[in-house]
């Protein structure tokens with residue numbers, strides 16, 4: 001037995017290295033390696049989506065003696081075709097960290113004390129009810145995550161919006177995907193990408209807009225590079241604010257000054273029109289032109305409110321608007337040479353080339369996030385390069401179910417599983433499916449994420465339940481929100497798997513089941529819903545987040561709305577939820593189909609997945625009889641928006657003379673609460689650092705590893721310097737990965753956000769540096 | 773009783789020498805790529821002392837340009 005296990009582990013080790021090689025060297029082959037086709041007699045393999053990024057790789061989890069011991073890429077999953085990145089490969093080890101939370105704890109006389117989970121759930125229900133009775137329904141809130149499973153988010157929304165009557169439901173995807181959503185809604189009237197990963201097998205040009213895919217979406221990146229190797233006519237352009245592994249692998253790296261992507265995108269459109277590269281047939285049939293408000297603010301003050309107003313304009317007015325964005329003028333703002341702007345415009349404009357644009361946090365975490373999403377769509381719409389294989393403006397997601405749980409289930413203050421709380425017929429639909437009076441659902445949204453934590457600080461919210469996320473590391477301008485959470489009269493419940501700075505502020509900690517310790521579904525970046533079974537048992541009293549919410553709902557008297565048993569709740573919840581999306585625009589696969597396949601793309605109509613939306617060759621929702629049908633908008637057209645360049649909320653000045661940019665590294669997932677407990681990943685990057693340009697480092701007199709103090713108007717952090725590491729910022733910028741709770745970089749960042757999407761900008765604020 | 777796997781990159785043109793060097797070491801299994809300049813190395817050592825010795829030998833290999841860890845397993849970590 002022992003020998004078999006060891007043999008198996010060596011196999012897992014080899015397969016991991018082979019996969020890593022596959023990601024680094026497209027097409028690499030190891031002919032001599034005997035891939036164990038089945039198993040060594042001690043293993044069963046079961047499918048699941050990877051727990052980490054929004055790519056949604058299908059994996060097979062190997063189980064031996066009731067313990068998950070290995071992972072391999074699922075060759076049946078079209079996303080990754082058997083590949084995995086290092087996070088995916090090592091993911092099972094996150095289940096078994098030594099300090100896993102396995103029992104509930106409650107704060108008694110200032111100390112956290114272990115209690116049976118039943119007692120903790122009783123207390124949560126009692127406090128929730130008491131707070132609501134005393135301070136009103138909007139004094140209680142739930143804050144979840146794009147790592148919530150779809151059933152987690154669904155029952156949270158049903159309990160809080162449908163039963164308790166508050167729209168205080170938000171998720172951390174507000175901080176990672178909200179601008180993508182408002183971008184889709186304003187340009188197309190319907191959320192989520194029109195294309196799919198198969199676009200990569202058709203495109204000739206890939207432009208990554210502020211998107212370090214090599215580290216953030218490594219499996220997709222290797223698929224892109226594999227295409228470049230296989231086909232002769234593929235070019236990859238990295239358009240970014242700092243040099244990364246993506247820039248190194250690209251055919252061309254173009255750097256722009258932070259925030260000026262807005263100006264460059266407009267300049268590309270200017271060039272397309274000037275050179276008459278416009279696809280007039282497409283534009284005349286399928287596009288309309290609009291403008292919105294300008295000078296829209298940054299949301300740094302409490303109770304900030306903004307509502308955009310669309311006005312129709314004609315093509316000539318749009319063309320006039322672009323006069324401010326000649327390549328020569330934009331070169332001065334952006335630092336991108338007019339030549340490079342013209343080069344990118346020519347790629348988009350060449351009718352013989354298929355172009356896919358990829359973006360993720362660089363465009364979304366942006367105080368004009370909605371606008372920059374609109375502007376990249378403008379480029380694709382002017383040349384008609386959209387909704388056909390290889391022609392794809394493609395917004396990637398960061399989290400495994402930001403799309404599935406947050407965008408589709410609608411776990412945001414203004415959303416419902418179908419539509420928005422502001423619309424009566426959407427409320428009626430929800431009330432009917434949820435079996436609650438329609439008057440329960442409040443037509444007014446309450447707090448988006450930043451404002452929700454401001455409300456907690458102010459005391460407008462007094463009870464908050466946080467699940468599957470770590471806001472006490474990730475909130476921008478963090479100190480205010482941590483101090484707020486610790487104020488008297490706040491009651492904080494945290495469901496998590498490991499101790500974090502967020503469990504540190506909790507009054508109740510609930511032990512949560514992690515990934516394949518529960519049944520659930522995720523939804524990835526390309527509209528793919530992925531089911532996973534409970535493959536191993538959760539440890540101790542750990543319980544799925546879904547079931548924790550159901551337990552509390554039952555205690556609050558909502559047995560009728562939550563009638564399920566632990567044996568069958570996931571299937572029942574899915575079938576109830578699916579009713580919200582009935583119809584060809586968003587039909588979801590049945591529970592039975594999801595269980596059988598390694599992911600199914602919606603709309604799933606008559607047993608067929610939809611790969612390209614708005615194109616009648618693929619999309620059954622198209623009914624206008626034309627080549628494309630942009631059915632999301634009432635005018636049946638996609639909208640081009642005149643959106644200007646406006647500066648960032650805070651830019652370097654004489655006192656704070658550097659840009660601070662924050663982000664991730666390939667080894668770690670978000671705040672590192674899971675990946676830092678995986679020895680291989682932890683050892684690879686054991687602590688965070690600040691990346692400096694070598695010339696700035698020399699001027700400051702620091703060498704690799706020396707400590708640098710980063711100071712902003714909000715806080716400071718001292719951390720080791722990294723010079724000429726995997727990323728190199730331009731002069732005047734520093735970059736810090738946020739995975740390490742020992743260096744809380746978000747005490748330095750600014751809580752400014754896009755006024756339309758309310759998504760915070762983690763990529764731009766002003767700091768100064770000192771040698772520590 | 774650690775098990776590790778690595779991607780080993782040979783110095784230019786030295787893949788075959790590297791494979792021979794690695795195969796000569798105890799506790800090592802070598803899987804060369806047949807079309808690229810990269811080698812997968814799997815190590816399985818019975819104890820820390822042997823592991824340390826092996827690490828030293830790896831560091832001294834002339835044919836090796838770089839070694840990056842792909843997988844690590846250590847019994848002690850998991851208990």
Ligand code: SF4
Nearest residue numbers: 050052053057085088
């Ligand atoms: S690319 Fe993302 S989904 Fe795929 S294995 Fe890596 S972390 Fe998981």
